[in-house]
Structure formats: C-alpha cells, structure tokens
Amino acid sequence: MMNRRTILASGAALAAGAVLPKAASAATPAETPAGAAYSNRRQSEARARALTAKPLAPGLPNRDYMPVVAPNTGTLPFQIVDGVKVFHMVAMEFWNEFAPGLKALVWGYNGMLHPVLEAVEGERVRIYVTNRLPEPTTVHWHGLYVDNGMDGLSGVTQTPIKPGETYKYEFNLVEPGTKMYHSHYDEMTQIALGMTGMFIIHPRTPRYRVDRDFAIMLHEWDIVPGTYRPNPLQMTDFNVFTMNGKSFPSTHPLVARTGQRVRIRLGNLGPMDHHPIHLHNYSFQVVASDGGDYPPSAWQPETTVLVPVGSTRVVEFDATNPGDWAMHCHMTHHTMTQMGHHFGNMIGVKPGNLGEKMRQLLPRYMTMGEDGMGTPMNMPTLPNTAAMEGGKGPYGFINMGGMFTILKVRDGITSYEDVGWYKPLAPPGTVSQLAVPAQMKHDGVNPQNIPPPIPGPSSPATTPM
C-alpha cells in the first residue's frame, strides 16, 4: 500500500533516474530504482560538481552572514587574496584558565581553545597550518566534502606536518553546515590536550534567519589536582568538563532579548563521553547536525539533546520567557570540577567522637561530607585546583560547576554585555520562597505529617560489631 511518503519518495526516484547517465542505469537496472528512492542523489552529485566548480565570491560577515557568538573563545581572522579566503592556523601549546584557581598547559590553535572557523557556502578557503608543537600534526575537516588529499588524515591522505613546518589546505566549501575540525595525528594525545574546533559554513541563501547564533564546543579533560597538564592517557575518569574551554563559573552566559529566535550549535570532539545538554524551561527543536540541516518535518522537540562524540547538534527556540535559565550537561559528574572519586561515601555518617580522635594526631582534621556535598569547604587544599562547584549567585551559593552555563533572557535590552542577575527583575510572587504557616494550614498542609518510615533490613547500625 502506498502512503503519501512513499509516493513522494518514488517521485524523487524518478527524478533522480532522469539525470543518471544512460550507462549507469543500464549497468544496474535492478538496484537503481530502490536505492535512489531513499538517496539524496541529486544533492550528492551537486556536491561533487561543486568540489571543482569555480568558487563563488567570498562571503563577508554582517553582509552575507551574521557571525556566530562563541562565548569564551573567538573566531579566527581571515584575509581575502585573489578571491580566496585565507586563514592561518598555528598549532601550539599555551596556558588555559579552566576556572578560577585552575590553569593548565593545553594544545590548541592560535593561543585559543576551540576557535571557530567561519565561512560561507560556495567560497574557496586556503588554510595554512603551522606546527609549533613538539610532535607532528595534521588537521582533519570533520564533516566537510573535500578532495581526498585535503582530508588531513596522517599516513592515509597526507604526510604529517612536522614541528616547524607549515602545510597548506585548499578547497571549495561545497555545502553549508555546522562542521568541525580536529587534529588527526596522535589523536588520543592531541584531542585530549584540546585540538578541536567548530567549522561553521553559513548557507549562501539562508532559508530563514535567527536573532542569536551561539557556538559551543564541549570537551572533557583529566587534570589531576595539583598538576598543570591534562593527562591524555585517561580513558574513563575525566574530572574537568568545559564549554569552549571553560568550566562554570568561568563560562560566559548566553544573552538574548525576550522574543528573539535563538540558535545554539553544540559540538563534541571530547575524548570519550557523549553529553546530554539540557536547557531549562524551553522546549527547543533539534534542527541540524554536522551531517546537515534536518528537513523541518524531522525537527524534534526536546529539552535535552545528546551530543555524541564526533557530532554537532543545532537547536533553536523562541526565547519568550525572560529569566536566568541554566544550560548544562545532565550527567551529574559533568557539572563538577575536579571532583575526587576517592573521598569515600560519607553521607549519613554520624561523626560523634571521630573528629576528636582524628585531631589527636591531625589537628587540622575536619569531618566533611556527612550531610551532603553542596556546601563549599573553603579549606586550604592542593595548589592549582578549582572549587568543585560554581560560585556566588543571587540566592546564595550555586553548587553547579563544569559543563554549565546560563542563558539570560531579558526584556528590551539593547546590549548583550553583562546583564546581571534576573533576581531584581522577577515580578513579585513569582519566586519560590518560605511557605507561610497560615496558608499551609488553609491548604491543609501539615509539615509534621510525614509518611511512616518503611522498616529497612536488619541495619548495619544494629549489627553487633
């Protein structure tokens, strides 16, 4: 039985078949109709043609595209030479401050972590890559349609760029999208140390425009407290989680005016983990990946989008509700910075004489963690360590860190600079606060009424020891 969808698909198949060279159709008579039915063959062939076509004129920011905002990092500069957009990337080591108190030596480009390459569909780019690292490197253009020799895979498509050498990559940008780039030599080391970024190719003619366009690369690191360099050998126990190289509270907020259409491009080229990124309050639509734009019929409303390693996800929504709205990875350990996993589970421990006994030998001993870990300790600890969790908020301490930032939506703002906290703007009666006993009584709520406890198993506390 033929529904609307399959009718459309066979229509596309007929159209695709029409442009196929005769020899090809003749050679594969059995496969062509079925394969073509679900392929985007015309698009594929257009891509192939665009690879060698005469490039279009270089696109300019604010004329041909609205530049993205990449909080905490930057966009690489270019110059136009004989109709080609020329970039110069320098692979190098430098210090990065992840959060207050934590600096480490990382590897990246032009002294930045995850700088954005921004260009326009149809133009030609020439990208020089100078290697200032102690070992060879290459740059792979993740998701870009290029000549095989421009793919940047060391040993397969090119010789590696030795320390001190400069290589040239040059290609037409055949299709738009939220793509990425990363080192493809000794990936385990170079990616772990930070050599990744977003490559945004704006469409020549956008289907529609947004008001705010943010670009955020996610990453994870293993920086042992007291050390000054991420450990590339780590496979599972990462302890620093960043958005554009920063952990909260160092992540810049995303600012928008009430009513604006907001796009957030999320990319993940971290070593091992996928990140479910959640935005408070808003339901957004997932509209694209590094594979390209999803057709609007495939847009999916979500509140959390999983950004797998080696992928980008683009989400869009209308910022209709003003406020300070968190956006963060929903893996709880990914919103902690340098959480030690060897402290021991102290929850529910009744300290009693423990502190006293310990202080006989260790006068500075304090019991910690028995009521939870939401309060900062502020005790002198190891050098070069960041507080596990956030910092000062309008309502007290913010116990979130790591892969966490805030979307700030404000009525009628004219500048996207620091807009402060939403607290003074919150209309009366719209903030959760201590309940009034009279109203509780009126509503029939008695705080003394708690469900009877469920008896546990023979508890360890009652077991003789």
Next chain:
Amino acid sequence: MLMLAEKTRRAFYRAVGDAQIVALGENIEKGQSAALTLARKLRQAGNTPPLAYDQDLSLYEHVRLQVAMDEAAFLEDRQRLFTLMGLWGAQGHARLPHRLPLPQHDISLAGLESRAVSQNLRLEAANKRLAAFAAVVKVSGLAGILPGASIGVNYVRDPDVRGTLGPAISVPLPIFNQGQPAAAMAISEYRAAYRHYQAVAIEVRAQVRERWVALHALAREVIFYQKIMLPLRRRIVDETQASYNGMFDSGFLLVESKIDEIKTARRFVISLERYWRARAKLQNTVGGHLSDQRPPQAPIETSHSTQEKTP
C-alpha cells in the same frame, strides 16, 4: 669492671630507646583506632560492607599486638638495666631520660686508634708483661747483645705506628757464650711476650676500625632518618591533608599518612638506639672517652609533629 660498665651503658640506651618506641607505638595505635572509628561509622551509616570494617579491625589489632610486644621488651630491658645498676623498681625509673640524644660530631678514626693503643686495658696488660721480660733481659746482662730489646717497649708504645709493629726484633745469638740456656730462656720469653703484645695490638686496632665503621654507618642512618625521611614524611602528611581538604582523598589515606610518619619516627629511634649501643662497644674497645667533647644531653624531637601551621 669496664665490661660491666659497657653492658650497663648498652642496657641504658636500650631501655631509653624502648620507652620512646613504646610511646610512638601508642601514637600508631591512636591513629589506627581513629581509622577504625571512621570505618565503624561508615559501616553504621550503611556505606561500607563488613569486609572493609574487618580489614581496618585487623590492622588495629595488629598494631595493638605490636605495642604490647614493645611494652614487654621495654619492661624486660629496663629490668636488666636496673639489675646491672644494682637498683630496683621505681627507684631507678625516674632517672631514665625521655629521649636518646642525637649523634653530634664525627669521631676521627686516626685519633681513636692512638687512644686505643694508650688506653686499652688488654693492651696495657700485654705491655706490662713485655716490660717485665725486657727488665729480666736487661738484668741478666744480655742487653748488650739485644740492642733492639732495650728500646722495644718505648717503640711499640708509639701511637703513630701502623700495620706491623716496627721491624721484627732479630736477636743476635752469641755462639760461644757460657750462660747459653738461661739467656736463651729469657730471650725466648721476651720474644713470646713481644709477640703477644703485637697480636693484642693488632686485634685492638682491627676491632677499633671495625666498630668505628659500624658506628659510622649507624650515624649516617640516624642522620638520614632525621634530615631526610622524617621531614619528607611530615610533608606527605601536609600534602595528604591538603588533598583531603579538597575532598580528593579519604580520611583513611590521611590517617595512614600520619601513621607512616610515626612508623618512620619509630625506625629512627631504633637506629638511634643501635647507634648508642655501638658507641658503647667502641668506647669499651678504645678504653675511655672517644673524644675530648662530652656527648650532648639535650633532648631531641622524635615524636610526630604537633606544631601545625594555621591556614
């Protein structure tokens, strides 16, 4: 009498060292007891399995046994000391100092050998014997034909002589002399006494050297613990405390680092005690003081550091 003095001295050092070891052991027990309290509270909260608690319990019981053994050794050694001193029980108890002093200055081997040659009692006895036979040889009028013999005594007393004690005395034997048997007897006895003296001197010097080397090695061991291991252990405790403060490491690791520091102090005291006992032995061989300087009496710090920097 000198042997008894040496034995007493050694017993004294052992008893003082034992007391320090017991005190340090009690601190280790305190640490292990604090770790056990932490383990018990974790288990009572339902956060650890019985195995974890039992492992800490076994560490604690092991330490308690060690402390009991240390105490028994202390009581036994103190009793031996009191017996040697001719004292009993509580009378002598108050006289024991709390700490063994540190080795303060190097003792030169060259000075020691000469002191030993002039002070060693066995050597003194052998020397007296030799002098007596030399006198017989002189009286019997044989001195004329024994030119070496007349100077023999003074010669071997020279403290700077190393190795074999001078040229072997070759006594020219008269072929036509009348009193041959008597003379031969005197000469032979003199030679025997001389050889005996020579042998004792060689043995004394060898023993001085051997005991000096042993003492020197122990002094280095003591200094190694004092100057390198103990400060390092204290630093590790500070670093572990900082790591604990940041919730990077557990309370168990913290208290373990403290216990390791105290264990190092315990090994330091053991070395120090062995040093003083070795020194007493050397002193016995030398037959008197090892140097012009008196050993220091100031107490030294060997327990765990309680002076903590306030953050």
